[in-house]
Amino acid sequence: MPEVDPEDAKLITLARSARARTGAPEGAAVRDLDGRTYLAGSVALPSLKLTALQAAVVAAVSSGAEGLEAAVVVSESESVDAGSRAAVADLSADAPVLLADPSGTLR
Template sequence: MAPLDAEDAKLVTLARGAMGRAQAPSGAAVRDLDGRTYAGAAVGLSSLTLTALQVAVATAIASGASGFEAAVLVGGADDDLGLAALAEVSDSAAVIRTDLHGEPIDG
């Protein structure tokens, strides 16, 4: 896989930071059409369960984002429920999956 450009590498850093702060198993970050970034970590409460990507997308939408250029999912699953939310808003947004160290995963 080709190296990430600077903007996508920034998303990886933001996603890993959110994951680390929350001590969560995964993290995510999105970049909206204006270049603003939003990050989130997985939430696992007895009353609320969200994937990291769901958190990042919801935060962006709640902040007024109308679409997305790209998303990064660190340590998440291929079938992450946040992918559906991302596609509902921007089906052409690039999605980059990485391992827990931020290394891109093919596929």
């Protein structure tokens, strides 16, 4: 298993907590260029569906973030979907998107 940067480990913890708190299939956390963090769970309303990462990016943008340093998704899934990666890339083309399983282990 690769060693995780301490700041990215914090994102994993936050994403895990968002997933656990909401009971959502996914949790996500992002860190903006100022070091602020935003977290979210998946959104599945009749009129609005967002992945956890899309929701975390929305939270960052609505709070004034102009770019992202890193993003984490915690999920049972084996990959991060293209729409979620695109949301991160809209703010920062070079921000890493990490995927961890529900225990917090990077995939």
